Amino acid sequence: MRNPLSKTIVEIEPSGIRKFFDIVSEMEDAVSLGVGEPDFDTPWHIRDEGIYSLEKGRTFYTSNSGLKELRMEIARYLKRHYDLDYDYNDEIFVTVGGSEAIDLAMRAMLDPGDEVLIPQPSYVSYLPCAVLANGTPVTIELKAENEFRLTAEQLEAAVTPKTKLLILPFPNNPTGAIMEKSNLEAVAEVIRRHDLYVLSDEIYSELTYLEHHVSIASLPGMWERTIVINGFSKSHAMTGWRLGYACGPKKIIEQMLKIHQFAIMCAPTTSQYAAVEALRNGDGDVKQMREEYNGRRRYLLHRFKEMGLECFEPFGAFYAFPCIKEFGMTSDEFATRLLNAKKVAVVPGTAFGASGEGYIRISYAYSIESLKLALGRIEEFINELRKKE
Amino acid sequence: MREKILTYIEKNSKINLAELAIALGVEETALLAEIEAMENEHIICGYPTLINWDKAGIETVTALIEVRVTPQRGMGFDKVAERIYNYPEVNSIYLISGGFDFMVTIEGKTLREVSQFVSEKLSTLDTVLSTKTNFILKKYKDHGTVMAAPAKDERIMMI
Numbered sequence: 423m424r425n426p427l428s429k430t431i432v433e434i435e436p437s438g439i440r441k442f443f444d445i446v447s448e449m450e451d452a453v454s455l456g457v458g459e460p461d462f463d464t465p466w467h468i469r470d471e472g473i474y475s476l477e478k479g480r481t482f483y484t485s486n487s488g489l490k491e492l493r494m495e496i497a498r499y500l501k502r503h504y505d506l507d508y509d510y511n512d513e514i515f516v517t518v519g520g521s522e523a524i525d526l527a528m529r530a531m532l533d534p535g536d537e538v539l540i541p542q543p544s545y546v547s548y549l550p551c552a553v554l555a556n557g558t559p560v561t562i563e564l565k566a567e568n569e570f571r572l573t574a575e576q577l578e579a580a581v582t583p584k585t586k587l588l589i590l591p592f593p594n595n596p597t598g599a600i601m602e603k604s605n606l607e608a609v610a611e612v613i614r615r616h617d618l619y620v621l622s623d624e625i626y627s628e629l630t631y632l633e634h635h636v637s638i639a640s641l642p643g644m645w646e647r648t649i650v651i652n653g654f655s656k657s658h659a660m661t662g663w664r665l666g667y668a669c670g671p672k673k674i675i676e677q678m679l680k681i682h683q684f685a686i687m688c689a690p691t692t693s694q695y696a697a698v699e700a701l702r703n704g705d706g707d708v709k710q711m712r713e714e715y716n717g718r719r720r721y722l723l724h725r726f727k728e729m730g731l732e733c734f735e736p737f738g739a740f741y742a743f744p745c746i747k748e749f750g751m752t753s754d755e756f757a758t759r760l761l762n763a764k765k766v767a768v769v770p771g772t773a774f775g776a777s778g779e780g781y782i783r784i785s786y787a788y789s790i791e792s793l794k795l796a797l798g799r800i801e802e803f804i805n806e807l808r809k810k811e
Numbered sequence: 812m813r814e815k816i817l818t819y820i821e822k823n824s825k826i827n828l829a830e831l832a833i834a835l836g837v838e839e840t841a842l843l844a845e846i847e848a849m850e851n852e853h854i855i856c857g858y859p860t861l862i863n864w865d866k867a868g869i870e871t872v873t874a875l876i877e878v879r880v881t882p883q884r885g886m887g888f889d890k891v892a893e894r895i896y897n898y899p900e901v902n903s904i905y906l907i908s909g910g911f912d913f914m915v916t917i918e919g920k921t922l923r924e925v926s927q928f929v930s931e932k933l934s935t936l937d938t939v940l941s942t943k944t945n946f947i948l949k950k951y952k953d954h955g956t957v958m959a960a961p962a963k964d965e966r967i968m969m970i
Contacts, residue, residue, distance in 0.1 A: 443968040457966045713815070717834030724833045767968065790830060 434550050439773040442757065446767040453796045454767040454788075458595060460659035460740070461787045462714075465707040468658060468700045475695035482691060486683040488516025488667070489694045495701035496667055504627070504637045506650065508669045515679050516689045516697075520625040520653040520666035522682070525551045527621050527649045527668060528587070530677040532557035536586040541572050542775030543743070544591040545623070549775075558584070563777035566745065569734045570599035574608040581612070587619045590638060593626035596774045596783035597743040598736020603636045610641045620648040625666070628657035628708050631716045632737040639669075646671050649678075654693075656739070657708050658700045663693035715740050718786040718793060725793075729801045740787045743771065747780040749807050757782060763806075764799040812837065816845060817854075822955070824858040863958050865950070871918055873902070873950070874925045876933065877943040878913040888912065891938045900928045911943070922946070 446452055463469075487493065493510035500506040508514050517523040528551045532538065538552040541562045552559040562580045564570040577588065590609075592601040601609070613620060620638055627635040639648040653666025668678060700707075722742055726733045733744035746756045753770035760766050769785075771778025786793060812835070819831055828846070832839040849855045864871045880891050888906055895915060896904050902916040915933070919925040929944055950958055 446968050454964075454968065456968045457964075458969055459966055461964070461966070717819075720836050721830060721833050769968070790834065794830070 430553065434553055437546060437773070439769065442754075442761075442770070446761065449761070449765060449767075452761065452765045452767050453792065453799065455784045455786075455793070455796050456767040456769050457785055457787055458741075458769075459661040459787060460656065460711065461789065462659040462711055464658065464660050464663070464696075465700075465704060467703060468660070468696045468707075471699035472663075472692045472696035475692055480691055480695060484516075484688045484691050484694055486515070486688055487679055488689055489691075489698065492516060492694050492698050492701075493667075495698055496669075499701045500650075500652075500669065504635065505640050506637055506669070507645075509672075512672045513675055514667060514669045515675060515682065516694060517653075517666045517668055517682065518686055518689050519655060519664045520623065520651045521547055522686065523649075523651040523653075523666050523668040523678070524548065524621065524623060525554070526678040526681050527651070527670075527674070528552055528555035528557060529681055530674060531555075531587055531619060531621075531649075535584060537582060537584045539577070539580050539585060539588045539618075541576075541589065541591065543570070543594075543596050543771055543778035543781070544589070544774055545595050546774065548589050548591070548623075557587070560585070561775060561777070563775075564597070564599070566734060566781075570594060570597040570743065571601055571605050572609055573605075574612050577609055577612045581616050581618070585616065585618060587621055588613060590620050590622040592622075592624070593630055593635070593738025594741075595626065595739055596741050596769065596771065596778065597781075598739050598741040599734075599743075600630055600632065600635070600736075600738035601638075602633065603641075606636060606638045606641060610638060610644050613647065614643050618647065620644070621651065622648055623651045625651065625653050626656050626739040627652060629712055629715060629740060630738045631712075631719060635738075649674060654697050654700055658697075658704055659711065660693070660696070660700065663690070663696060665689055665693040665697050715786065718788070718790055721790055722784065722786050722793060722797070725797045725801075729797075729804060731800075731804065740785055742784045742786065743778075743781050744784065745781055749804070753779055753782055760800065760803050764803045766796050766799045766803070768800075812845060813849065813854075816842065817849075820846075820855075861954050861956055863950075866958075871920060872922050872925050873947040874917045874919075874929070875945045875947065876915040876917060876929060877907075877911040877945070878915055878933065879911045879940040879942075880913065880936075880938045881940055883938055886938075891936075894936060894938070895933065898928070898932060900924075900932075 493514045496514050497508050497510040500508060524547055532555040534556040536557050537560050538557045539562055540548045540559050541564050549559045560580060562576050622638050624637060637650055639645050639650050649668055649670035651668050654660040726744055731744045733742055736742050749756060753772045757768055757770040769783040771781030771783060815835055820826055828842060829839055832842045882888050882891060892904055895901060900917050902918045905914045907914045917925050917928060929942055934942055
């Protein structure tokens, strides 16, 4: 029989972290700080709209680009929150989560040989998506001393004549790093000078704790070279609804929409009706959740300080990225031993790229009680390690 | 800061105040002072416990009583309310807009105890015109808290 498989697909490395997650899920009494989604339920008024839309029999496809009402609400929301101007007609469309939009953007923008700059540590799908789009991924190693922000120097050093697209994943999963306006301005100058495009993944934009999130697309000369990706998963605790969106210049959006049309048809209708409600009446929920996360964040950092665990202050998302280099083991080893010894699950930093070595990702999408319990065990674990030395 | 403190302790009056101070990003002494001030100003009126008596296997009866009254000259509703809330059996009393005047909740050990209170004490007050007693059959949610045990965390590890 002939080999049924595509060489490109087979050559993409499977996520190594799966095996670790399987062990965690088998462990009965494990305490997890590993989950990457909100612990809040979707606010009831949003769920209610979803139910209502089902009751009314709104069970058909929507237009490929999504409900007009929803796109209009997205346009208003982006203007209201980030001063971004997009025409709901042809500069915004609704996707199955932010992750679909990442895939589409790369497929629409890359030709074989085009280099895609991917700052790491970052979300796991950028690299395989670049490969699937026939692009050549080039990673940029973000540094702890820069609080895992991307600097203009690092970007400059990574650019070659083949560079076409920069992925900008801030607020960042797994580090919790953000890019402040001045950081973005420095990077934007390099982007414009080298005529690059940007895929700005802003899925955590509502979860920033220092100042209001700034989108790179709102800087001068950047709108026309940026695709902004956002969605409802993190801001409105709607992960399971699978709903995101992409915005950008019509020229790019219409090509992305073409792939979406053939591969997906449209995002789930029920979710879209719920999302209209989320944008119309959900700003209060978002604020309340952000405040709750911020309280946990402060608590987490306070506990790190108490146990002498080195960690830069993360100002975004719901992750902290403490350094575990003092224990002289790899992130993988640390996470495995912590799980076996104390039944606490964290994600090794290397799951997000080689530059995550020496770090672990701790999620604070957990109640303070759960954090307290898990952090108590982590403290025991590291104290035991320190004693042995 | 007061609103933030109140939002936290409304849900959990037993919250560890040292931890709450950290979560709010304030000094613990400042937090304690603020809470004490709110206690003194009677903004924080008490720290009762929300109990699922059914689960404890201890029988209780709760009644919501709609009360219509005639406010007496020079007394107004406040005085009438005072006459009613001074009875220790009265759990809460609200002045209500609409078809009746007060909503009174009574908690008793038995049906008999509650009806005795209504017929012998509440109804016999001069100002009370009529009462309508509704017994609570099951309590699903109280003080913003669902009485059933919270659902398990079903999230899975995913990056």
